[in-house]
Each structure stands twice: as C-alpha cells, then as structure tokens.
Amino acid sequence: MDPLGEQGCLSDEEKNKPYKSKHVADYLQKRLPILKWLPEYKMPFLFNDILAGTTVSLTVIPQGIxxxxxxxxxxxYGLYTAFVAPFILVFFSTVPAVTLGPTAVMALMSLPYVTALGPEAAGLMSLLAGMFILLCGLLNLGFLTELISGTVLAGFCSAAATRIMTMQFRQLLGLKIPGNGFIDVLNGIILNIQDTKITDFVLGIITILAIIFLKNLSALLRKCQVRDPRIHKVTWYLCVGRNALAIAAGCIISFYLSSGVSSSLTLTGYIEPGVPVVELPSFSFNVSKDIPTLNGTITDTTLIGFLDSLQFFGLGIILLAVVSILEHIAIAKSTSSGKSVDSSQELCSLGIANIFGAFVGAFPVTASFARSAVQKSSGCRTPLCNFFVSAIVLLSIMFMTDIFYYIPKASLAAVIISAVAPMIEYHEIPYLWKVSRLELVPFFATYFVCLLTTIELGIVVGTAIHLVLVAFHTTRKAPEIRHNQDGEILVIVERSLYFSGVEMLRNCLEKLIERDTPCTIIIDMNRVACIDATSMKALENVLAIAQGKTFRIFVDNLKPEIRSSIQAGFGSESKILFASSSVRSQMAEEVA
Structure with missing residues (x-):
C-alpha cells in the first residue's frame, strides 16, 4: 500500500491543519511565555527563585507602604499594588529579573488625581493606563515613547525626586503641613520649622545614615580587603534588606517608647488587614473641590461620572502610561543579561498587570530598577520568583498589619528619601555641558516646570522644546554641492525629505537654475529613506521654474520605494530624469 496514498486524498484544509496548529502554539507561547519555560523547569531552579522572591519581598513591603x-x-493600597503586579509577571513576562510594583515616580504622578477624586481613583487610573499600554503592546506602538528623549527623562526624574524628598521632609520633621505642591510644602516647612518634633527628626536622620551605611557596607569591606566570602554574603543580605531592617528597628523603638512616653513618635497608625476585595474600579466619584467638567466648573460635594473623570485625567493618564513604558523597557533591557527582549510582550505584561491591579484598587505600576537588580543578583532563574514575592506580600497583608501600626512616619520618610535621592541626575549637567550644551535647555525646562507646576506639563514642555531643537537642526542642514569640469553639478541630499526640511533643498536648486549658464543637475538621493507629499510638490515647483531653460535634472541612487513615489508623483511627462548608477560613479571620479 502506498503510504502517501491516504495523504494524497486529503483536502487542502486538512493538509494545513498541522501548520495552523503549530502557528497557534507559537502564538500562545509568545503571548503566554509560561507555556514555554514551565515544561523546561528544573527543581534546582526552585531554591534560586524562592531566595530571589523572598529577598525582593523584604524590599517591596516597606517601599509599598x-x-x-x-x-x-x-x-x-501600597501592599495591594505590591501583591498583584508580580503575580501577573509569572504568566506573561519574558525577563525573569524584572519585577513590577509600586515606584516613587508612579506614586507621585498618581498623587494629584487621588487628592482630587479620592483613593478610588487609583483603580481607574490603573485600568486606563493598563489598557493604553496593552494596546501599545498588541499594536507594536512602543516606538512612540522614543519621542521623549533621555535628556527630558533625566530632568523629569530629577524634579520628581526633588518633589518627593521635599514632601517627605515634613514627615521627617514631624510637621503637619497641608498641600503637595513644591512651593507650598517648602514654604510650610520654613514657616513651621520651630514646631519640629525632635524624636521624629533624630530617628529619621539616624535611619537615613544607617541605610546609607548598609548600602555601602560591601564596598567598604572590599576597600578594606576583607576576603572572607561568608562575611561578604552576610553584608550582601544586610544591604538588600536594609529598608526592612530600618522599618523593623523603627517599629521596635516606637513600640517601647509608646508604652512610656505619650506620642513621642508620629506613627503610621491603623492599616486595614485582610485580602483586598476584588471588584470593578469606580467610574464615578464624589468630589468636594473646584474641578472643570463637560458641564462647567463644579464645587462642593458632587458626583461626577466617567466622562467627566476622563476629562479631568486628560493627557496626564497617557503621560503616566508612557513614563511607565519607558521605565519598564529600559529596566527589562538592562537586566536581560544580553538576551534580546520582546518589547511588545513586555508591554503586554505591563498593561495586563495594571489592568488586574485596578480590580483591587492598586495604583499604576512599572518596573523598579532597584528591586529588579536585587532579583537578578539573588540568582532568579525564571519568572516564578515573582510568585514568591506576591505570596509573601499577601501574607504580610493578612497577618502583619498589627505590627505595621507601629512604623514611625519618620522611618518611612527616611526609606523614601534614601530611595529617591539617587534619582536626581546632577551628573547629567556637566555631561551635557561637555557634549551638547543646547540640550541643557530642555533639561532645565523639564526640571523647573515639573518642580513648580505639574509633572505632566513639565514632560510636555520639555519634549516640545527638544523636538523644536531637533527640527531646527534638521531644517538648517543644506545639501552638499559638488562640481565637475563639464559644468555638471551633483546635489547630495543628506537625509529624508520631509516638509520641515525640504525648503533648503528647494532654495539650493532654485539658485542653480536661476544662473545664466545651462548645466546638468544630478540630485543624489542615496541617503533619502522617505519623501513626503510636501517635498514632492516642492520639487515640482522647481521643475516648473526650470521649464523654458536648457537644464536637465536627474535623480540618482534612489531606493525602489522612493523611485516609485517620484514616478507616481511626477508622471511620464515630467522633465525630471532618472540617472543610471554610472553617472554617479563618473561624477565622483571627476570630482576626486
């Protein structure tokens, strides 16, 4: 019997079933990476993942609070945020070392909306940001974040760190100052400095110094040439767990002081225990402040609906999502150990984590560089380590909130100040001064606008200024002109032709055509990757001027798609001609 006989009788649809099945399996593995790494999981990996997850949880619990x-x-809410996001990464992340959770930047960008709309706004923010990020991942739109330059991002991060530190100084000093604006808080601290609670201040300063000491302990031992690996291992754990140790020490101190001296320290107070309730985020809010809506300005306590909430969020929610994407992709690439990163899938995992977080009231999340670095250095092998982060955070929510009551606010402030201080990128100023002084303009513009107004406005202003600088450099670049002995002129276009930069080429060609001596003009488009409609019309205008004069205009070294565009735009009756590659070579030899 012919073994192929039965197969030869199969329909085309039946023959394609194996191919389709493989295609579906590949797509599922791409979108659910756990299907790829879980079957290959080895038991020796488990110890490393448990160790990494436990270590990171010691950092994320105090930071979440x-x-x-x-x-x-x-x-x-900080613990809810720290619990949900890592769990989602187990299923969707492609980079084991990346860990999601609460960060200082996301918290600061959430603050104005939470202040205006209440704690319920956090869930809706996470939902909207997550949907936008997920859409970017599915449509491969991550490139849009490239519009925000590193210079603008440095100014933004520096301003965010400055604002957060200023806000935390009032906790460090034990002062009760209303408002969250930089000027308001700074002015309040100056006017009320005499009311500083000495116990809060002393504990806060000692905590900051202890955290800095533990952070640099390993480097200090290396400098002292201590070679015992056991000592280095212990100091590494002390360094990683320094925030948890600082909070634990503060709890012990406040517990003993509270039994002897009334209100000697300002405590965190009651934290609601128990697993968070899973429910839809709120789509309407009771507000008691002046807020612009579709129906005008509202005052007092008023219920605003979903559309009014969207108007209030405005561009801010998009910028929050963009910043989240920027941080996540940058951290994923830096912790991938040289392996390629599927940016689209990472955006999907980030978006899904935010969407799921919305159902427990979590505020928007992104990757944390410090915690991801800890996870990587702890030897994590697979994304399963994030499961243990979530599990330990969940246990702390269920059983440790009574202990959290005694956390001094000064200790929390010290943890935050120590965490965000390195975000102030002061080193960027001398670097830009040496490399590109003009970029100091968007850097300082972003910094001061973020500092004195809102984070969102600062990012928009800084990005706009930087794009204007880029456009200025683009439009001022004139094409290179070369002549040969026969009077032929080679015009070399340096970049793609867009509406913002075509005027320089047009002016150059018009000056050549207006000369009395007829000549041949060859436009070299070797470096042109794209040409838009405005540029095409500008070239048509040049040809119109050349009519009636004994000029020949050639275009050379065209990419196929550019040739097609020009042929379609100019038509067969045009005076523009396509030069052969030999013309360009001959010109180059004669010029040389």
Missing amino acids: AYAAVAGLPLQ
Missing part, C-alpha cells in the same frame, strides 16, 4: 503615602493613599 511608603509609596502609598507618597500617592496620598491609605497605606494598605
């Missing part, structure tokens, strides 16, 4: 305070939320 602290960053919830920065966002103006009840402190348990």
Whole structure:
C-alpha cells in the first residue's frame, strides 16, 4: 500500500491543519511565555527563585507602604499594588529579573488625581493606563515613547525626586503641613520649622545614615580587603534588606517608647488587614473641590461620572502610561543579561498587570530598577520568583498589619528619601555641558516646570522644546554641492525629505537654475529613506521654474520605494530624469 496514498486524498484544509496548529502554539507561547519555560523547569531552579522572591519581598513591603503615602493613599493600597503586579509577571513576562510594583515616580504622578477624586481613583487610573499600554503592546506602538528623549527623562526624574524628598521632609520633621505642591510644602516647612518634633527628626536622620551605611557596607569591606566570602554574603543580605531592617528597628523603638512616653513618635497608625476585595474600579466619584467638567466648573460635594473623570485625567493618564513604558523597557533591557527582549510582550505584561491591579484598587505600576537588580543578583532563574514575592506580600497583608501600626512616619520618610535621592541626575549637567550644551535647555525646562507646576506639563514642555531643537537642526542642514569640469553639478541630499526640511533643498536648486549658464543637475538621493507629499510638490515647483531653460535634472541612487513615489508623483511627462548608477560613479571620479 502506498503510504502517501491516504495523504494524497486529503483536502487542502486538512493538509494545513498541522501548520495552523503549530502557528497557534507559537502564538500562545509568545503571548503566554509560561507555556514555554514551565515544561523546561528544573527543581534546582526552585531554591534560586524562592531566595530571589523572598529577598525582593523584604524590599517591596516597606517601599509599598511608603509609596502609598507618597500617592496620598491609605497605606494598605501600597501592599495591594505590591501583591498583584508580580503575580501577573509569572504568566506573561519574558525577563525573569524584572519585577513590577509600586515606584516613587508612579506614586507621585498618581498623587494629584487621588487628592482630587479620592483613593478610588487609583483603580481607574490603573485600568486606563493598563489598557493604553496593552494596546501599545498588541499594536507594536512602543516606538512612540522614543519621542521623549533621555535628556527630558533625566530632568523629569530629577524634579520628581526633588518633589518627593521635599514632601517627605515634613514627615521627617514631624510637621503637619497641608498641600503637595513644591512651593507650598517648602514654604510650610520654613514657616513651621520651630514646631519640629525632635524624636521624629533624630530617628529619621539616624535611619537615613544607617541605610546609607548598609548600602555601602560591601564596598567598604572590599576597600578594606576583607576576603572572607561568608562575611561578604552576610553584608550582601544586610544591604538588600536594609529598608526592612530600618522599618523593623523603627517599629521596635516606637513600640517601647509608646508604652512610656505619650506620642513621642508620629506613627503610621491603623492599616486595614485582610485580602483586598476584588471588584470593578469606580467610574464615578464624589468630589468636594473646584474641578472643570463637560458641564462647567463644579464645587462642593458632587458626583461626577466617567466622562467627566476622563476629562479631568486628560493627557496626564497617557503621560503616566508612557513614563511607565519607558521605565519598564529600559529596566527589562538592562537586566536581560544580553538576551534580546520582546518589547511588545513586555508591554503586554505591563498593561495586563495594571489592568488586574485596578480590580483591587492598586495604583499604576512599572518596573523598579532597584528591586529588579536585587532579583537578578539573588540568582532568579525564571519568572516564578515573582510568585514568591506576591505570596509573601499577601501574607504580610493578612497577618502583619498589627505590627505595621507601629512604623514611625519618620522611618518611612527616611526609606523614601534614601530611595529617591539617587534619582536626581546632577551628573547629567556637566555631561551635557561637555557634549551638547543646547540640550541643557530642555533639561532645565523639564526640571523647573515639573518642580513648580505639574509633572505632566513639565514632560510636555520639555519634549516640545527638544523636538523644536531637533527640527531646527534638521531644517538648517543644506545639501552638499559638488562640481565637475563639464559644468555638471551633483546635489547630495543628506537625509529624508520631509516638509520641515525640504525648503533648503528647494532654495539650493532654485539658485542653480536661476544662473545664466545651462548645466546638468544630478540630485543624489542615496541617503533619502522617505519623501513626503510636501517635498514632492516642492520639487515640482522647481521643475516648473526650470521649464523654458536648457537644464536637465536627474535623480540618482534612489531606493525602489522612493523611485516609485517620484514616478507616481511626477508622471511620464515630467522633465525630471532618472540617472543610471554610472553617472554617479563618473561624477565622483571627476570630482576626486
């Protein structure tokens, strides 16, 4: 019997079934990476993943509580945020070392909306930001974040760190100052400095110094040439767990002081225990401040609907999502150990994590550089390590909130100040001065606008200024002109032709055509990757001027798609001609 006989009788649809099945399997593995790495999981990996997850949890628990305070939320919301996001990464992330959770920047960008709309706004923000990020991942739109330059991002991060530190100084000093604006808080600190609680201030300063010491302990031992690996291992754990140790020490001190001296320290207070309730985020809010809506300005306590909430969020929610994307992709690439990163899938995982977080009231998340670095150095092998982060955070929510009551606010402030201080990129100023002084303009513009107004406006202003500088450099670049002995002129176009830069080429060609001596003009488009309609019309205008004069205009070294565009735009009756490659070579030899 012919073994192929039965197969030869199959329909085309049946023959294509194996191919389609493989295609579906590949797509599922791409969108659910756990299907790829879980079947290959080895038991020796488990110890490394448990160790990494446990180590990171010691960092994210105190930071989650602290960053919830920065966002103006009840402190348990920080733990909810720290619990959900890592769990989602187990299924969707492609980079084991990346860990999601609360960050200082996301907390600060959430603050104005939480202040205006209440804690329930955090869930809606996460939902909207997550949907936008997920859409970017599915449509491969991550390139849009490239519009925000590193210079603008440096100015933004520096301003965010400055604002967060200023806000935390009032906790460090034990002062009760309303408002969250930089000027308001700074002015309040100066006017009320005499009311500083000495116990809060002393504990805060000692905590900052202890955190700095533990952070640099390993480097100090290396400098002292201590070679015992056991000592280095212990100091590494002390360094990684320095925030947890600082919070634990503060709890012990406040517990003993509270039994002897009334209100000697300002405490965090009650944190609601228990697993968060899973429910849809709120789409309407009770507000008691002046807020512009579709129906005008509202005052007092008023219920605003979903559309009015969207108007209030405005561009801010998009910018929040963009900043989240920028941080996540940058950290994923830096912790991938040289392996290629599927940026689209990472955006999908980030978007899904934010969407799921919305159902427990979490505020928007992104990757944390410090915690991701800890996870990588702890030896994580797979994304399963994030499961243990979530599990330990969940246990802390269920059983440790009574202990969290005694966390001094000064200790939390010290943890936050120590975490965000390195975000002030002062080193960027001398670097830009040496390399590109003009970029100091968008850097300082972003910094001061973010500092004195809002984060969103600062990013928009800085980006706009930088794009104007780029456009200025683009439009001022004139084409290179070369002559040969026969009077032929070679015009070399340096870049793609867009509406913003074509005027320089047009002026150059018009000056050549207006000369009395007829000549041949060859436009070299070797470096042109794209030409838009405005540029095409500009070239048509040049040809119209050349009519009636004994000029020949050639275009050479065209990419196929550019040739097609020119042929379609100019038509067969045009005076523009396509030069052969030999013309360009001959010109180059004669000029040389």
